[in-house]
Amino acid sequence: MQFKELAWKDVISDSMVVCSHCEFNLCGAIKMEFRINHEPEENKYLLYTFGKGSLRRLQPEKYDSVESAKNKAYRVYNNEMSRIKKAVDYLVADDIYLSSAAK
Secondary structure, three states, rough: OOOOOOEEEEEHHHHEEEEEEEEEEEEEEEEEEEEEEEEEEOOOEEEEOOOHHOOOOOOOEOOHHHHHHHHHHHHHHHHHHHHHHHHHHHHHHHHHHHHHHHH
């Protein structure tokens, strides 16, 4: 299953991405936020993930490039949206079953 691409806002300094930010809000009920910051001392990109439940990461994940950090963020987003879709499908199927049983 493929969901929409995430819209990143990059901050570039000296032709290098120093930070990037992406927020996704689904119907005002589900909010996901990803932040990528460059750590010059280690020359790594730190991916911070914010949201509810298992989506939130207490420690940032380290990556060698901003592209690999964005790819990981998309995988996290994709997994969360797949989980939400399964829950909605289950509720809709259950509602259809209950509606047809009441007739």
